[in-house]
Amino acid sequence: MTKSTVSPRLAPNRLERFFEDAKPAYSYAEARIEAQRCLNCHDAPCVKHCPTEIDIPKFIGQIASGNTRGAATTIFEQNMLGASCARVCPVEEMCVGACVYQGFNDQPIAIGRLQRHATDEACADERATGRRLFTPAAPIGRKVALVGAGPASLACAAHLALAGAQADIYERDGVPGGLNTTGVAPYKMKAESSLAEAEWLLSHGARLIAGVAVGTDISFASLLDEYDAVFIGVGLAEVRTLDLDGPGVWAATDLIRAIKTEQRFALPPGVRRAVVIGGGNTAMDIARELAMLGVKKVTVAFRRREAEMSAYAHEWVGARSYGVLLRENLRPLAVVHRDGALYAARFEETDSGREIELACDLLALAVGQDVGMQAMEAGVRQNANGTVWVDPTTRRTSVGRVYAGGDCINGGREVVDAAADGRIAANAMLAEWKAEKNGG
Amino acid sequence: MADLRINFCGIESPNPYWLASGPPTNSGEQVMRAFDAGWGGAVWKTLGDPIVNVNSRFGAMDIAGAKVAGFTNIELITDRPLAVNFEEMAAVKKRYPDRALIASLMVESRSEWREIIRRSEDAGCDGIELNFGCPHGMCERGMGSAVGQEPRVLAEITSWAREFSSIPVLVKLTPNVGDILEPGLAAVGSGADGLSLINTIKSVIGVDLERMTPLPAVSGEGTHGGYCGPAVKPIALHMVGALSRDARIAAPLSAIGGVTTWRDAAEFLALGAASIQVCTAVMHKGYRIIEDLVEGLSEFLDANGMASVGELSGRATPNFLEWGDLDLNYRVVADIDADACIGCQLCYTACLDGAHQCIHINQAPCHAWHGEPDHGQGVRARVANPVEHEAPAQSDARVPWVDEAECIGCNLCELVCPVPGCITMREVSVDTRRQSWNERVRGTAL
Ligand SMILES: Cc1cc2nc3c(=O)[nH]c(=O)nc-3n(C[C@H](O)[C@H](O)[C@H](O)COP(=O)(O)OP(=O)(O)OC[C@H]3O[C@@H](n4cnc5c(N)ncnc54)[C@H](O)[C@@H]3O)c2cc1C
Ligand SMILES: Cc1cc2nc3c(=O)[nH]c(=O)nc-3n(C[C@H](O)[C@H](O)[C@H](O)COP(=O)(O)O)c2cc1C
Ligand code: SF4
Ligand code: SF4
Ligand code: SF4
Numbered sequence: 001m002t003k004s005t006v007s008p009r010l011a012p013n014r015l016e017r018f019f020e021d022a023k024p025a026y027s028y029a030e031a032r033i034e035a036q037r038c039l040n041c042h043d044a045p046c047v048k049h050c051p052t053e054i055d056i057p058k059f060i061g062q063i064a065s066g067n068t069r070g071a072a073t074t075i076f077e078q079n080m081l082g083a084s085c086a087r088v089c090p091v092e093e094m095c096v097g098a099c100v101y102q103g104f105n106d107q108p109i110a111i112g113r114l115q116r117h118a119t120d121e122a123c124a125d126e127r128a129t130g131r132r133l134f135t136p137a138a139p140i141g142r143k144v145a146l147v148g149a150g151p152a153s154l155a156c157a158a159h160l161a162l163a164g165a166q167a168d169i170y171e172r173d174g175v176p177g178g179l180n181t182t183g184v185a186p187y188k189m190k191a192e193s194s195l196a197e198a199e200w201l202l203s204h205g206a207r208l209i210a211g212v213a214v215g216t217d218i219s220f221a222s223l224l225d226e227y228d229a230v231f232i233g234v235g236l237a238e239v240r241t242l243d244l245d246g247p248g249v250w251a252a253t254d255l256i257r258a259i260k261t262e263q264r265f266a267l268p269p270g271v272r273r274a275v276v277i278g279g280g281n282t283a284m285d286i287a288r289e290l291a292m293l294g295v296k297k298v299t300v301a302f303r304r305r306e307a308e309m310s311a312y313a314h315e316w317v318g319a320r321s322y323g324v325l326l327r328e329n330l331r332p333l334a335v336v337h338r339d340g341a342l343y344a345a346r347f348e349e350t351d352s353g354r355e356i357e358l359a360c361d362l363l364a365l366a367v368g369q370d371v372g373m374q375a376m377e378a379g380v381r382q383n384a385n386g387t388v389w390v391d392p393t394t395r396r397t398s399v400g401r402v403y404a405g406g407d408c409i410n411g412g413r414e415v416v417d418a419a420a421d422g423r424i425a426a427n428a429m430l431a432e433w434k435a436e437k438n439g440g
Numbered sequence: 441m442a443d444l445r446i447n448f449c450g451i452e453s454p455n456p457y458w459l460a461s462g463p464p465t466n467s468g469e470q471v472m473r474a475f476d477a478g479w480g481g482a483v484w485k486t487l488g489d490p491i492v493n494v495n496s497r498f499g500a501m502d503i504a505g506a507k508v509a510g511f512t513n514i515e516l517i518t519d520r521p522l523a524v525n526f527e528e529m530a531a532v533k534k535r536y537p538d539r540a541l542i543a544s545l546m547v548e549s550r551s552e553w554r555e556i557i558r559r560s561e562d563a564g565c566d567g568i569e570l571n572f573g574c575p576h577g578m579c580e581r582g583m584g585s586a587v588g589q590e591p592r593v594l595a596e597i598t599s600w601a602r603e604f605s606s607i608p609v610l611v612k613l614t615p616n617v618g619d620i621l622e623p624g625l626a627a628v629g630s631g632a633d634g635l636s637l638i639n640t641i642k643s644v645i646g647v648d649l650e651r652m653t654p655l656p657a658v659s660g661e662g663t664h665g666g667y668c669g670p671a672v673k674p675i676a677l678h679m680v681g682a683l684s685r686d687a688r689i690a691a692p693l694s695a696i697g698g699v700t701t702w703r704d705a706a707e708f709l710a711l712g713a714a715s716i717q718v719c720t721a722v723m724h725k726g727y728r729i730i731e732d733l734v735e736g737l738s739e740f741l742d743a744n745g746m747a748s749v750g751e752l753s754g755r756a757t758p759n760f761l762e763w764g765d766l767d768l769n770y771r772v773v774a775d776i777d778a779d780a781c782i783g784c785q786l787c788y789t790a791c792l793d794g795a796h797q798c799i800h801i802n803q804a805p806c807h808a809w810h811g812e813p814d815h816g817q818g819v820r821a822r823v824a825n826p827v828e829h830e831a832p833a834q835s836d837a838r839v840p841w842v843d844e845a846e847c848i849g850c851n852l853c854e855l856v857c858p859v860p861g862c863i864t865m866r867e868v869s870v871d872t873r874r875q876s877w878n879e880r881v882r883g884t885a886l
């Protein structure tokens with residue numbers, strides 16, 4: 001068995017560094033003013049709309065009182081990925097969307113930015129003073145293998161390590177973080193923030209074994225032999241391509257990954273018109289990123305109507321604010337190349353049946369990712385759509401000692417869902433071991 | 441347009457607003473700018489034997505982001521030569537003959553009082569204000585609040601001033617007393633033409649936890665200061681009202697303490713003030729606050745059919761009673777406007793923990809006590825029997841509702857609700873007639 005611990009490192013000169021934060025960090029003065037507006041609601045609706053159920057009024061009150069470390073502790077106790085969630089969560093659809101101020105003066109509390117402030121400041125304080133927010137418990141003699149080093153596994157491993165268990169994360173890539181590092185839009189979070197967070201999470205005692213693909217380099221069965229439990233956090237599988245291919249045609253996630261992580265990556269010179277196929281959040285992300293990179297005309301081609309797009313309203317508004325255009329009712333047919341270069345994308349107008357061409361130098365496909373676990377042969381029961389079936393209260397799979405969380409169980413949701421799964425699974429394992437011990 | 445002019449024991453002013461004695465009235469140049477902005481009068485920074493000040497000398501208390509809710513200072517009286525002050529006062533009066541110019545004075549001996557009053561009159565002042573209020577620095581030297589707290593000394597000095605002065609004499613009272621009527625009666629009894637109140641309240645505004653120093657800090661050490669600003673308004677209102685309703689006090693009252701808006705001023709006027717003085721709000725926001733102080737008051741008088749400031753003055757005084765004269769049979773209950781409610785449930789928490797456990801929410805079982813009271817005999821379980829209250833049919837999931845039969849009408853919920861007008865207190869008609877505690881006690885005594 002090959003085990004290599006690759007130190008998490010990113011290429012310098014990444015294109016993502018060009019992007020500015022859409023929601024920049026607060027100064028303490030700004031954070032305090034915002035925090036003081038929070039009403040400290042009873043049975044707060046914002047908390048109910050946070051998948052990790054962070055005690056939001058409590059941590060905001062702690063920012064207001066100047067207890068920033070306490071605020072961060074409140075956040076991390078529920079969500080070890082509180083720092084990245086603060087940046088990437090679609091808060092408009094979650095906590096902020098539920099804030100009671102929505103019904104009053106339409107100026108809801110900026111919960112995400114406050115969370116970023118608390119977690120950033122507290123982690124900076126840790127580095128400056130050496131005083132840790134959390135100290136791991138004494139070893140309890142249990143060890144867990146986690147497959148994939150995305151948000152789900154990182155959260156699970158951190159909770160386990162703090163409870164005194166050994167947590168070994170097997171990651172096929174060289175760097176941890178999963179889509180948090182390679183996928184989320186760079187105006188929300190840069191890859192380096194995701195890596196810094198992963199490093200912080202691992203610093204509580206978990207181990208990263210990078211460059212090892214489970215199923216290929218090491219078998220799933222051998223993990224079950226060696227460990228007390230296994231957590232599956234492999235995310236989604238390959239992207240769909242609609243059989244469109246050739247120069248200038250990209251899978252959106254590959255293009256985003258290149259922008260975020262590749263050294264000296266740049267859009268080919270002369271890209272002036274781009275077409276993005278899709279209507280979900282990934283389509284919105286890549287369309288906005290291309291527009292921000294200076295592509296003159298970016299058109300989203302969606303096969304149904306605007307109202308039917310699965311993208312969040314605020315993401316579409318965000319893309320539009322950079323001049324992104326929308327063409328509705330277009331079913332992609334083929335790509336047209338001329339002189340070895342992309343020339344246009346051909347569509348059928350579903351309402352008229354007519355065929356049209358949209359001229360473009362770049363085509364990005366954002367039509368979803370498949371859920372696929374076949375390669376791993378973990379033997380766990382899967383739902384009809386390919387997602388891993390888990391017990392809703394424990395995240396345990398159909399196979400004993402095997403747990404799962406994140407995109408591979410929900411088919412592709414948010415980082416915060418993965419963070420919640422990681423905590424719930426870790427607690428379920430700990431509870432099970434405790435019961436075993438008490439029972440015999 | 442209502443008539444904003446006032447005549448305060450002979451001192452005329454185009455509007456009831458005067459700058460209180462303090463930093464905004466330090467110099468002629470400042471007072472002239474204030475008069476240009478529209479202030480009706482100014483009480484000059486207290487004159488006396490020039491002193492030496494320490495630094496820093498101010499401190500402020502911010503509440504939940506609201507800056508300078510309370511303010512403190514350890515500044516003394518003027519630190520500029522008397523001759524310069526009088527020269528500038530004369531120039532101000534000459535240029536602004538229609539504004540009220542009042543000299544605030546604080547000296548020790550009878551001869552010093554005679555001298556400084558003469559010089560004030562020579563400078564053209566319309567009146568003098570005896571500063572018996574400063575609670576720090578000057579009182580240690582037997583002046584300021586050391587005088588204001590001793591009715592006999594206060595009476596004696598007031599009578600000197602009355603004897604020497606041909607212009608109206610105002611006495612500025614300190615709030616650092618048990619009963620404001622004592623110095624108030626002493627002042628009018630010895631000839632004061634008017635009373636100004638309040639001066640600042642003895643206080644420590646805070647502690648610097650890094651340097652372990654009371655604030656404001658003077659080189660790592662601190663002392664108590666004089667508290668003022670918006671936070672002291674309720675104390676000042678009470679003292680003004682207490683003097684205003686006492687039949688023995690006929691002298692007009694110049695109200696001071698936390699006035700920031702025309703509404704504050706209107707409240708002081710309604711409780712019996714005849715003029716208004718402002719210090720902290722000007723230090724915080726500048727002379728230009730006079731614009732809305734004037735416009736807002738004028739608008740208020742017009743809207744309420746009052747032709748002059750005098751018509752407002754004292755309107756609320758007859759309704760300011762002792763507790764024992766209030767009606768024990770009056771009843772109100774809280775009413776929640778479900779359409780305005782944003783579902784924060786602050787009222788629920790407040791009534792549950794801080795009032796009478798009669799606001800309920802629909803989803804959760806109610807944690808209020810629903811068992812029989814045990815009159816302190818045994819241990820009372822925290823939640824004896826969580827009850828599912830039956831919510832009114834129309835109510836929205838997060839809108840709380842009030843159990844009217846249980847509501848005692850304390851109005852805590854109304855106060856904590858963040859949405860203006862969402863919770864109101866509705867009068868409930870009761871059959872029994874009005875009866876106060878004093879009436880009840882008299883009834884049983886008979
Ligand atoms: C373009 C894009 C933008 C997004 N933007 C947002 C956003 O703004 N906000 C938000 O909350 N969410 C966003 N998401 C979703 C979010 O990134 C995911 O929900 C989240 O990362 C899921 O975490 P995970 O741990 O389940 O999986 P992943 O993040 O996918 O991590 C899985 C990890 O497992 C590794 N792996 C897979 N198979 C193996 C194997 N056999 N052996 C070893 N390692 C393996 C992978 O290399 C990867 O590192 C976005 C997703 C995409 C694609
Ligand atoms: C910095 C400062 C200095 C003051 N100096 C004097 C003074 O010299 N003489 C005086 O009678 N009152 C003085 N006062 C008290 C004010 O005139 C006034 O009575 C008090 O501040 C309450 O009013 P306010 O709440 O509008 O500030 C001073 C107040 C402050 C804040
Ligand atoms: S709903 Fe809004 S105001 Fe209420 S606790 Fe949450 S963030 Fe604060
Ligand atoms: S405090 Fe006001 S807004 Fe909040 S729940 Fe109660 S009635 Fe509604
Ligand atoms: S008035 Fe007092 S007792 Fe009545 S509902 Fe409000 S808080 Fe409760």
